[in-house]
Every structure is written in C-alpha cells, then in structure tokens.
Amino acid sequence: MYNQVIVVGGGLSGLSADHTFLERGGHVLVLNKNSFFGGSSTKATSSINGALTKTQIGGQEKFKLDPFSCISILGGHSQPHTHRGKKMFPGMTITYALMEGIEEIVNNQPDRARLIKKARVTKLIKEGDAAIGVEYVKDGQTCKEYGPVILATGGYAADFTENPLLKKYRLEIYNLPTTNSEGDGHKMVIAIGGGKATHMKKVQVHPTGLVDLNDYVTSEIWKTKLSKEIEWHFKHYVGRGLMRNFLVKHWQKKIGISVSQLKATKFFHNVPIPINDQFHVALMSPVLHYIMGGIDINAEPEVRDMQEQVIPGLFASGEIAGGVHGANRLGGSSLLGCVIYGMCCR
Numbered sequence: 001m002y003n004q005v006i007v008v009g010g011g012l013s014g015l016s017a018d019h020t021f022l023e024r025g026g027h028v029l030v031l032n033k034n035s036f037f038g039g040s041s042t043k044a045t046s047s048i049n050g051a052l053t054k055t056q057i058g059g060q061e062k063f064k065l066d067p068f069s070c071i072s073i074l075g076g077h078s079q080p081h082t083h084r085g086k087k088m089f090p091g092m093t094i095t096y097a098l099m100e101g102i103e104e105i106v107n108n109q110p111d112r113a114r115l116i117k118k119a120r121v122t123k124l125i126k127e128g129d130a131a132i133g134v135e136y137v138k139d140g141q142t143c144k145e146y147g148p149v150i151l152a153t154g155g156y157a158a159d160f161t162e163n164p165l166l167k168k169y170r171l172e173i174y175n176l177p178t179t180n181s182e183g184d185g186h187k188m189v190i191a192i193g194g195g196k197a198t199h200m201k202k203v204q205v206h207p208t209g210l211v212d213l214n215d216y217v218t219s220e221i222w223k224t225k226l227s228k229e230i231e232w233h234f235k236h237y238v239g240r241g242l243m244r245n246f247l248v249k250h251w252q253k254k255i256g257i258s259v260s261q262l263k264a265t266k267f268f269h270n271v272p273i274p275i276n277d278q279f280h281v282a283l284m285s286p287v288l289h290y291i292m293g294g295i296d297i298n299a300e301p302e303v304r305d306m307q308e309q310v311i312p313g314l315f316a317s318g319e320i321a322g323g324v325h326g327a328n329r330l331g332g333s334s335l336l337g338c339v340i341y342g343m344c345c346r
C-alpha cells in the first residue's frame with residue numbers, strides 16, 4: 001500500500017485529479033515535464049460546456065459576476081450551452097485558478113502535496129498486472145516514485161521523434177503545425193504491453209489555427225459589440241507574436257500589399273478600408289487541434305488492456321484518453337472532460 005498518488009501532467013486534467021485527491025485527504029505527487037504548468041489547457045479559447053447551469057436556466061443578466069456567464073452556441077451544438085468569461089481564455093481562467101490552488105497547498109502543507117517540474121516521466125513500473133509507480137528523468141538523473149499513477153499527459157500530435165504515433169495512424173496530416181502534446185503517456189501505456197489504444201485515427205484538424213502573420217481582421221470589428229469581448233484575445237495574440245496590428249497605409253511596406261490590392265481582395269467586399277484604419281494581421285493554417293483517439297478507459301477512468309480488463313493502479317484522464325468524444329469532439333467538451341474525468345480518478 002502506497003501513501004501517495006502520482007499525477008503525471010500539469011494541464012487541466014492533472015490539476016483536477018490533484019485537487020480531488022487532496023480534497024479527499026490523500027497525498028499527491030505531481031510530475032510535470034515542463035517548467036510551467038498548463039499544457040494545452042491554458043490555450044483553450046472558446047469555452048467549456050455545461051448543461052442546465054445557473055446561467056442557462058436563469059439567464060445571463062442575473063449572474064454578471066460569474067466569470068463564465070457568457071454563453072454561446074458552437075458549431076455542431078443544438079443548444080447554447082458553452083460557457084466562457086468576458087476576458088481571458090476560459091482554459092486559462094480555470095487552469096490558473098487550480099494551479100495557484102495547488103501551489104498554495106504545496107507551500108503550506110508540503111507533507112500532503114509535492115510538485116516536481118522539469119520531471120519527464122519515461123516509464124511505468126509494473127508489479128504483476130498492476131502499475132505501481134513511475135520512472136522519471138530530472139536534471140539528467142533517473143528517479144523512481146511509487147504509488148497509483150494517473151496519466152494526464154495530453155494528446156500525441158506533437159511527437160517529432162523517429163516513430164511518432166501520428167505517422168503510424170495518420171501519415172497524410174503529419175506535417176500540419178500543432179501545439180498538441182508529444183504522446184508520452186500513450187507510449188508508456190503501449191510499452192507495458194497489454195495497454196490498449198483506441199480510435200487512434202480520429203484526429204481533429206482545425207481549419208484556422210494562428211501560426212504567423214497574414215490574415216486580416218479590420219478595426220471595423222472594434223466598432224461592434226464583439227470587439228469589447230475579444231479585445232483581450234487580440235492583445236494576447238499580439239503579445240505572443242502571432243498577430244500584429246498596424247495602419248492600412250503601412251501595409252505595403254510591411255507585407256508588400258498595396259491599398260488597391262487590398263481593396264480588390266475578396267475578403268473585404270463588405271468592409272470599408274479607410275487608409276488610416278488599423279488592422280490586426282495573422283497567418284492562418286489548418287492545424288492538428290485535438291486527438292479523439294487515445295488510451296482505452298472505463299468511466300472511473302481506469303486504463304483497460306486488450307481484453308478490456310482494468311490494469312490495477314493505472315488511470316488516464318483528459319486528452320490522452322480515447323473514445324470519450326466519439327469520432328469528432330464538440331467544441332467545449334474537452335475542458336469539461338478534463339475536469340470530470342480528473343474528478344473521477346479515485
């Protein structure tokens with residue numbers, strides 16, 4: 001019997017599991033391979049789904065202080081049940097709050113929670129059929145920790161090693177850009193033999209990922225109601241170098257498009273282009289956005305082997321888990337899945 005659970009990953013799913021165990025009086029060790037927490041979770045821009053929430057039942061006006069009081073209907077949804085706040089990305093809002101919470105517990109109750117950053121978990125340790133711990137590399141040293149393991153390592157599209165899973169399952173889209181995870185958790189489960197991967201060919205490609213400069217968002221948008229709602233997003237992308245803003249009259253110098261060419265372009269048939277207008281500019285590309293496939297789990301979410309038997313001591317939560325969202329995930333459902341499956345690890 002071990003006196004800790006090991007959570008691998010510091011995205012929303014891992015953080016949800018951490019807090020759940022701590023709330024139940026458990027001891028937690030969090031291992032995260034990056035120096036910062038958040039993974040893809042802090043990048044989640046649209047929202048988180050919920051059904052019959054206070055906002056949906058009571059209307060938005062009543063809940064002005066609720067940071068998720070904006071509600072919208074996303075593509076493929078039949079009802080408006082996707083929530084976000086008025087400013088920051090919803091993924092950022094939720095994940096930062098949980099990060100700060102865990103750091104506070106680590107500082108105030110170090111006997112209950114430990115957090116090791118820049119610790120890359122490389123291997124699951126097995127005893128008989130059960131997973132009993134992990135090996136990880138920190139500062140060039142290989143270390144071992146023991147306890148039940150929760151894998152919350154995200155998707156597998158950004159694996160640029162020699163044998164990436166994406167090349168095996170979807171070679172034709174391998175070269176698309178992505179900010180997804182590297183598939184470490186998937187590979188560890190497959191490596192212990194018997195761990196089952198499911199729906200691996202199901203990869204979501206987003207048609208309009210921001211990769212650099214060149215798409216055009218006119219400042220006309222600033223005059224609409226939408227403008228205030230997405231002002232923070234523009235500032236965020238400009239700050240990260242994914243968007244720039246400058247005046248139309250300066251375009252020719254910056255990206256070699258004259259005002260007359262700009263006026264002639266089909267994107268702008270319904271928008272006036274005053275010479276002193278300010279534009280936000282970014283380059284868009286199809287990107288590997290989300291992986292529906294992954295490690296086979298049950299509702300607990302325990303990892304299952306090829307015979308659909310539970311591997312004792314091993315859980316997988318968040319984007320690493322396969323089959324949760326069917327062939328094509330609805331927007332807003334990943335964050336929800338991260339929170340819920342993280343809470344269901346027991």
Ligand SMILES: Cc1cc2nc3c(=O)[nH]c(=O)nc-3n(C[C@H](O)[C@H](O)[C@H](O)COP(=O)(O)OP(=O)(O)OC[C@H]3O[C@@H](n4cnc5c(N)ncnc54)[C@H](O)[C@@H]3O)c2cc1C
Binds near residue numbers: 047
């Ligand atoms: C731009 C963008 C926008 C999105 N918008 C939305 C949205 O609006 N709504 C929605 O529901 N979904 C959205 N998604 C999808 C959603 O953000 C992700 O599916 C979700 O955040 C994945 O969370 P996770 O906890 O499973 O993994 P992640 O958040 O990716 O976290 C994985 C963590 O595991 C760690 N890790 C990985 N390997 C190891 C290892 N070997 N050892 C130790 N640590 C390791 C990483 O450092 C990272 O901290 C979006 C995704 C992107 C990229």
